[in-house]
Amino acid sequence: MTTPLFRWRLRLAWFGDAYVGWQRQPNGLSVQEVVEDAVSGFFGGVPVIARAAGRLDAGVHSRGQVVVVDVPVQRSSRAWVRALATIFPDDITCLAAEPCAPDFEPRRDAVGKHYRYRWLERWPHCPFRANRTWHIRRRLDVPAMDAAAQVLQGTHDYSAFRAAGCTASSPVRAIRHIAVRRVADEVHLDVRGPAFLRHQVRIIAGTLTQVGVGRFDADRVAAILASGCRRQAGLTAPAWGLWLEEVLFEPPLHWDETAGDA
Amino acid sequence: MTTPLFRWRLRLAWFGDAYVGWQRQPNGLSVQEVVEDAVSGFFGGVPVIARAAGRLDAGVHSRGQVVVVDVPVQRSSRAWVRALATIFPDDITCLAAEPCAPDFEPRRDAVGKHYRYRWLERWPHCPFRANRTWHIRRRLDVPAMDAAAQVLQGTHDYSAFRAAGCTASSPVRAIRHIAVRRVADEVHLDVRGPAFLRHQVRIIAGTLTQVGVGRFDADRVAAILASGCRRQAGLTAPAWGLWLEEVLFEPPLHWDETAGDA
Numbered sequence: 001m002t003t004p005l006f007r008w009r010l011r012l013a014w015f016g017d018a019y020v021g022w023q024r025q026p027n028g029l030s031v032q033e034v035v036e037d038a039v040s041g042f043f044g045g046v047p048v049i050a051r052a053a054g055r056l057d058a059g060v061h062s063r064g065q066v067v068v069v070d071v072p073v074q075r076s077s078r079a080w081v082r083a084l085a086t087i088f089p090d091d092i093t094c095l096a097a098e099p100c101a102p103d104f105e106p107r108r109d110a111v112g113k114h115y116r117y118r119w120l121e122r123w124p125h126c127p128f129r130a131n132r133t134w135h136i137r138r139r140l141d142v143p144a145m146d147a148a149a150q151v152l153q154g155t156h157d158y159s160a161f162r163a164a165g166c167t168a169s170s171p172v173r174a175i176r177h178i179a180v181r182r183v184a185d186e187v188h189l190d191v192r193g194p195a196f197l198r199h200q201v202r203i204i205a206g207t208l209t210q211v212g213v214g215r216f217d218a219d220r221v222a223a224i225l226a227s228g229c230r231r232q233a234g235l236t237a238p239a240w241g242l243w244l245e246e247v248l249f250e251p252p253l254h255w256d257e258t259a260g261d262a
Numbered sequence: 263m264t265t266p267l268f269r270w271r272l273r274l275a276w277f278g279d280a281y282v283g284w285q286r287q288p289n290g291l292s293v294q295e296v297v298e299d300a301v302s303g304f305f306g307g308v309p310v311i312a313r314a315a316g317r318l319d320a321g322v323h324s325r326g327q328v329v330v331v332d333v334p335v336q337r338s339s340r341a342w343v344r345a346l347a348t349i350f351p352d353d354i355t356c357l358a359a360e361p362c363a364p365d366f367e368p369r370r371d372a373v374g375k376h377y378r379y380r381w382l383e384r385w386p387h388c389p390f391r392a393n394r395t396w397h398i399r400r401r402l403d404v405p406a407m408d409a410a411a412q413v414l415q416g417t418h419d420y421s422a423f424r425a426a427g428c429t430a431s432s433p434v435r436a437i438r439h440i441a442v443r444r445v446a447d448e449v450h451l452d453v454r455g456p457a458f459l460r461h462q463v464r465i466i467a468g469t470l471t472q473v474g475v476g477r478f479d480a481d482r483v484a485a486i487l488a489s490g491c492r493r494q495a496g497l498t499a500p501a502w503g504l505w506l507e508e509v510l511f512e513p514p515l516h517w518d519e520t521a522g523d524a
Contacts, residue, residue: 015392090393127276127353127354128277130277130353137347260385261384
């Protein structure tokens with residue numbers, strides 16, 4: 001006989017520096033492990049499995065990962081947020097928690113993800129943005145980067161923008177939105193699409209960096225895409241400049257981020 | 263016979279987490295030590311003494327400390343900024359460098375300092391602002407805090423707002439400007455004055471926290487100030503919420519923060 005379980009949906013933010021990414025790995029601490037241990041502790045030690053909308057690479061930051069867990073007792077959203085705030089280390093936060101349908105699966109049900117890549121574009125670095133931006137000591141040609149980025153929009157075979165170890169069965173993906181813009185002393189690449197290959201956004205960022213410094217142009221990026229050859233593209237940009245901004249659902253999820261408030 | 267020396271003025275930002283403060287201490291690494299070693303390295307190992315406009319407590323952050331050093335050779339502002347960007351660790355930055363008069367002394371010539379204290383006011387913490395804000399899990403009464411802060415403006419004996427170990431000969435100081443305001447999910451205390459006692463801004467922040475949560479009111483803060491008794495005031499707020507925003511000079515210094523740019 002099994003105890004009935006209640007499914008809860010959590011919105012999680014974390015600073016990626018200390019973690020091997022979302023998914024459990026033999027080589028270091030994962031966010032999944034911290035979350036499962038915390039939720040287990042909140043429910044008196046029951047075994048807990050947490051499933052997320054996607055893995056993230058080691059060092060990548062999350063502003064809105066969506067995770068589900070099944071637990072044996074109903075608790076309020078406020079109790080969830082407050083308990084996890086007390087248990088989690090300083091670099092992981094449960095922004096919101098809500099009960100959800102027992103068949104909700106974040107990976108399957110998500111319609112897309114919004115990633116942002118951040119460059120810090122100035123000569124001296126900023127002591128307050130180490131490990132959260134990629135520091136580039138060059139002036140980047142942002143209009144050229146944005147023009148080249150548009151080449152990558154649409155549905156394509158992204159073999160040239162895929163890590164060697166990527167295990168996806170197909171290299172075809174769709175990018176619905178891609179844009180590069182300057183924001184004060186940073187340059188931001190925003191990308192939205194239903195799913196991404198391993199390192200895809202970081203290889204795009206590395207390739208657009210070559211455009212920004214004048215080594216590649218939009219035609220070259222089109223040729224790289226057509227080549228399907230990873231070595232034609234730029235280097236994989238560092239993980240610490242990459243942010244998972246949001247997991248997209250249709251209809252959108254409306255989180256009550258004040259649930260923990262007094 | 264001594265080599266003629268050239269005096270340079272540096273504008274330094276740092277993230278305070280890893281340092282015992284500006285000044286050399288036997289118990290840990292100071293920013294002064296890192297700066298002196300870096301400048302010494304830049305000039306082939308000559309001994310260098312760096313003097314700042316003021317000490318900062320361990321853990322306090324700087325956006326604009328002003329420091330002077332005397333060096334044997336003239337180099338360009340660009341060379342300074344680029345060399346120090348290469349030598350400094352990620353949590354210290356030389357934002358700008360310029361030659362200055364040989365009798366310029368930042369501590370003596372500064373007319374004041376602008377400090378900011380930052381509270382993060384929400385239930386779950388923010389993984390991106392650990393060690394840079396004081397996380398308070400209460401709604402703060404910001405108008406009451408601002409009203410109580412006004413009691414502290416002007417020239418007073420601040421004995422009640424002075425650390426036990428403070429070695430200043432007089433407890434009289436002047437606060438020229440003080441204000442508390444809400445900025446998104448943070449509350450900011452801004453204080454400007456010619457000089458401060460040890461821990462003065464942090465004890466003011468701790469006392470205004472008591473006002474914010476409803477334990478003290480403006481009359482109580484007036485009574486604390488009049489009492490001259492440290493134990494009447496609030497706890498010393500944590501160092502990691504405190505930021506040296508700017509060292510004030512008259513006329514103001516106009517730094518060229520693009521000096522290192524290409």
